[in-house]
Amino acid sequence: MAEEETYFSANYPVKIYGLSEQSLTIEFGTLINKNLLALVTGFNKLLLQNPFPGFTTTVPAYSTLTVIYNPLIVSASDLAGETCYDKVSNYLKNLGQVKKEQSVVMADKVVIPVCYGGDFGPDILTVAQSNKLTVNEVIEIHTAGLYTVFMIGFVPGFAYMGGMDDNLATPRKAIPDAKIPAGAVGIAGTQTGIYPMQTPGGWQIIGRTPLKMFDINRLQPSLLKGGDQVTFKAIEITIFNEMMQHEYENQHH
Incomplete structure (x- = not known):
């Protein structure tokens, strides 16, 4: 051998x-x-x-x-x-x-829908200005990438993802936010990640996914695991609300 x-x-x-x-x-x-x-x-x-x-x-x-x-x-x-x-x-x-x-070591491929900007992505303008891009360019570059989940940590289900385009690299916030909502998609340095639950955090928030990233009642509580390949797909707020309603109905049946 x-x-x-x-x-x-x-x-x-x-x-x-x-x-x-x-x-x-x-x-x-x-x-x-x-x-x-x-x-x-x-x-x-x-x-x-x-x-x-x-x-x-x-x-x-x-x-x-x-x-x-x-x-x-x-x-x-x-x-x-x-x-x-x-x-x-x-x-x-x-x-x-x-x-x-x-x-x-075959990786699972996961598509994460994200509603970018507005109230869901309050820091997307910071990321754009920091990299001399428009908000639309930030969304285009972020959704064009193929990301690898390197680690689950910080809080249960929080996926640290590598493979982000360097043109989106943005430092963490000097003063962390007290409350970042579940599903928030953020950027810190050259990594992107998703907050699975409401928690304090210092990542630059560019959008939010309606998917439940961590659910203790699932067989695999964390939606993502180390080694997974992830892509992001931009969705409109109407689709976001429909998916949130669907998630809510599934939980209460």
Whole structure:
């Protein structure tokens, strides 16, 4: 088996370190790029399909995968190693020698409808002026992009997306807003993201989606997950209101 064909290879030296008594982190690298994201996403799926005794869940990020486990079950298992950390890390190292399957890292494609500007996008003019663009050009460039979800974090369901055109890059606000509504689509630096619930935040808000980005009652609560490919589609306020009504009716039936 060629070394470069496995998840833990010389091409991307992997570090494993303890995080707490019930978790450890696999670091695939320190960069933010699609190759590392593919490794994180692929290995995460492999681990979910092949859990060890005591495995609880994982938290994927830009270039790391945190593995959470039940130390009582791990300790009582016949996994090789003295401590819980040894047992889990040895298991992960062995699993990391599995040959990479291209099908494992196939990304889901998700289209997010957005009503841009107006009350829904109070900062779109800031983004336009900061980049010497018109508001329409901001919308055209934002909807033309193909974005990759690098990480879910900050609050449950908040997707950090890379792949945004540099012409839209805009700094965060110096003073964060106290309340950003659920569904708000924002820009911070070279990333774009969607607020899944009302929360304080400092991103430049350019629009809002009627989709519910996080719902604890769904089988997969977060609409987006690491590795997903996202495109944005501009919609009119009438369509936005219709979709919001549809979401409301679905929740109350």
